[in-house]
Amino acid sequence: xxxxxxxxxxxxxxxxxxxxxxxxxxxxxxxxxxxxxxxxxxxxxxxxxxxxxxxxxxxxxxxxxxxxxxxxxxxxxxxxxxxxxxxxxxxxxxxxxxxxxxxxxxxxxxxxxxxxxxxxxxxxxxxxxxxxxxxxxxxxxxxxxxxxxxxxxxxxxxxxxxxxxxxxxxxxxxxxxxxxxxxxxxxxxxxxxxxxxxxxxxxxxxxxxxxxxxxxxxxxxxxxxxxxxxxxxxxxxxxxxxxxxxxxxxxxxxxxxxxxxxxxxxxxxxxxxxxxxxxxxxxxxxxxxxxxxxxxxxxxxxxxxxxxxxxxxxxxxxxxxxxxxxxxxxxxxxxxxxxxxxxxxxxxxxxxxxxxxxxxxxxxxxxxxxxxxxxxxxxxxxxxxxxxxxxxxxxxxxxxx
Amino acid sequence: xxxxxxxxxxxxxxxxxxxxxxxxxxxxxxxxxxxxxxxxxxxxxxxxxxxxxxxxxxxxxxxxxxxxxxxxxxxxxxxxxxxxxxxxxxxxxxxxxxxxxxxxxxxxxxxxxxxxxxxxxxxxxxxxxxxxxxxxxxxxxxxxxxxxxxxxxxxxxxxxxxxxxxxxxxxxxxxxxxxxxxxxxxxxxxxxxxxxxxxxxxxxxxxxxxxxxxxxxxxxxxxxxxxxxxxxxxxxxxxxxxxxxxxxxxxxxxxxxxxxxxxxxxxxxxxxxxxxxxxxxxxxxxxxxxxxxxxxxxxxxxxxxxxxxxxx
Numbered sequence: 055x056x057x058x059x060x061x062x063x064x065x066x067x068x069x070x071x072x073x074x075x076x077x078x079x080x081x082x083x084x085x086x087x088x089x090x091x092x093x094x095x096x097x098x099x100x101x102x103x104x105x106x107x108x109x110x111x112x113x114x115x116x117x118x119x120x121x122x123x124x125x126x127x128x129x130x131x132x133x134x135x136x137x138x139x140x141x142x143x144x145x146x147x148x149x150x151x152x153x154x155x156x157x158x159x160x161x162x163x164x165x166x167x168x169x170x171x172x173x174x175x176x177x178x179x180x181x182x183x184x185x186x187x188x189x190x191x192x193x194x195x196x197x198x199x200x201x202x203x204x205x206x207x208x209x210x211x212x213x214x215x216x217x218x219x220x221x222x223x224x225x226x227x228x229x230x231x232x233x234x235x236x237x238x239x240x241x242x243x244x245x246x247x248x249x250x251x252x253x254x255x256x257x258x259x260x261x262x263x264x265x266x267x268x269x270x271x272x273x274x275x276x277x278x279x280x281x282x283x284x285x286x287x288x289x290x291x292x293x294x295x296x297x298x299x300x301x302x303x304x305x306x307x308x309x310x311x312x313x314x315x316x317x318x319x320x321x322x323x324x325x326x327x328x329x330x331x332x333x334x335x336x337x338x339x340x341x342x343x344x345x346x347x348x349x350x351x352x353x354x355x356x357x358x359x360x361x362x363x364x365x366x367x368x369x370x371x372x373x374x375x376x377x378x379x380x381x382x383x384x385x386x387x388x389x390x391x392x393x394x395x396x397x398x399x400x401x402x403x404x405x406x407x408x409x410x411x412x413x414x415x416x417x418x419x420x421x422x423x424x425x426x427x428x429x430x431x432x433x434x435x436x437x438x439x440x441x442x443x444x445x446x447x448x449x450x451x452x453x454x455x
Numbered sequence: 456x457x458x459x460x461x462x463x464x465x466x467x468x469x470x471x472x473x474x475x476x477x478x479x480x481x482x483x484x485x486x487x488x489x490x491x492x493x494x495x496x497x498x499x500x501x502x503x504x505x506x507x508x509x510x511x512x513x514x515x516x517x518x519x520x521x522x523x524x525x526x527x528x529x530x531x532x533x534x535x536x537x538x539x540x541x542x543x544x545x546x547x548x549x550x551x552x553x554x555x556x557x558x559x560x561x562x563x564x565x566x567x568x569x570x571x572x573x574x575x576x577x578x579x580x581x582x583x584x585x586x587x588x589x590x591x592x593x594x595x596x597x598x599x600x601x602x603x604x605x606x607x608x609x610x611x612x613x614x615x616x617x618x619x620x621x622x623x624x625x626x627x628x629x630x631x632x633x634x635x636x637x638x639x640x641x642x643x644x645x646x647x648x649x650x651x652x653x654x655x656x657x658x659x660x661x662x663x664x665x666x667x668x669x670x671x672x673x674x675x676x677x678x679x680x681x682x683x684x685x686x687x688x689x690x691x692x693x694x695x696x697x698x699x700x701x702x703x704x705x706x707x708x709x710x711x712x713x714x715x716x717x718x719x720x721x722x723x724x725x726x727x728x729x730x731x732x733x734x735x736x737x738x739x740x741x742x743x744x745x746x747x748x749x750x751x752x753x754x755x756x757x758x759x760x761x762x763x764x765x766x767x
Binding site for chain 1: 498501502503505506508510512513516519520523536
């Protein structure tokens, strides 16, 4: 059972009596516990040095801290080796690394879903335009859940499957294990965008047998500018270099270079050491909680808000009507209404932070001809009282529409 | 439409506030998209509407619903009002520049640029002892059928004329007289001075002035300037007149016999009667090419009148 009251004490912004805020935009950016902020600050105050290159005590400390975090991340997702963990700036950069470094060739078929974030759509479209791969879009079921039957048909001949694990649009989580098994039977590789799932669900890459996953630190209570790409070591080794330069090579002459093995090969230039150390602290924080409790608690909030929204006739919820399939996300819209105005009103009336717009899934909105929507995304520090304030404010707004 | 209003308003506020400058930029993007025939999808309109409604909804749900439903229509009304008030403000600025009053020539209603009404203060002829703001119609002011031959005149053969009707004892006449004389000299304009005894007992000064002009025309303008610039109490004291005459080396007996003659008495009386035909209601009243300026205006007003800057 989560002790929400105790958890909230770790987030200073939630305890600011002068400017109380109800934060329901966790799918975009999570808040940071003071432990993470202290870890970042500690780096800058006590050992602000380079890792992996300076032979002094500060450098040694950073090197050792970064290694610790890499080990921690590997353990967190149950990777077999630490070398399978590549630090990036965010999920988007991780996907770009795969798209640009994997040895795709003209005619390769890549499957993506119809609910991909632009980060898992645009790089593939660019690759299509550049080398002529074929992008196939997997249509979801009407309620937004994954159409496994359709997938079984489309997987034939596909070389690569790149899917969002939990959608930032409707919170639906795909049946990853089943998808991966099917894909592997057809000699396809699978990449999962776990940016939305990892703060709410336990990800076990070994159990899933997934080939690549990526996630960002800023959605899992870690610092901005931190991301992770996981890849099976054999696959990682086969990837071409992407961003190159300092710390990616073991030696160079004026006309040659010798790359280091992964992960260094992919971590060019000076890394965000403070961020990576903060990410490690965020993982410690998540490890101190129980994922089952997090899921149950967020479902409870989602269930309450969903049931209240269902009472309002004009409101349409994106995705399955049952909250249990939508993780910590409620995304809704009113036909022919720009939801931006409602988001501004919620903020100005009750300091409720929600996201209005197309949530970087423009293609889906264009396809469905929906202007935009308001998305609420919960975290374990949100409370029932906050949800009630939201409903009260929303009902007030609905009276003038 | 709300974007245009927001652009204008935030641009003005943005001069002083950085946060509003960002809003002005957003509004500009919106307006730019509209004038290039693209939809304004910046979310700016919704942002402004949302902020406005969230303020109103806490006071009245009914009013918020009304504003929400008729937002575009209300925006048009506000836009029209804004355009109207902008024109009104521009007119006020123009009026202040060329007439010294936001409300127009010789109008003494409130003007933000001249809150104390300094530019319209006159010595009121209806009450010989009061100097203050008096708002009256200027429609009747005229030089038509007024015989100005009674009064001292500097003829420069210019096509422009200034007729200054003022009073030696009146503060507002005294305030502006030196500047008007200087302007007339600089621009080489025909200048006529008419004394109107609006305040205090200035009959003797009128008479002496007339006699000086009659007997010493070359020295008259210096003498007249002296009367407007010397200490008021000193010149109004009849006992000092001999001393003043002496100071200018005038023949005291000539001036005195002229000043106290029946002919001068009659002439001064007739000159006041003649000035009454102008329908002046206060001093100073200055006619520049027959256009009347009542009260001590800023110098630029008279310059504008001479330079024909006045459009309306």
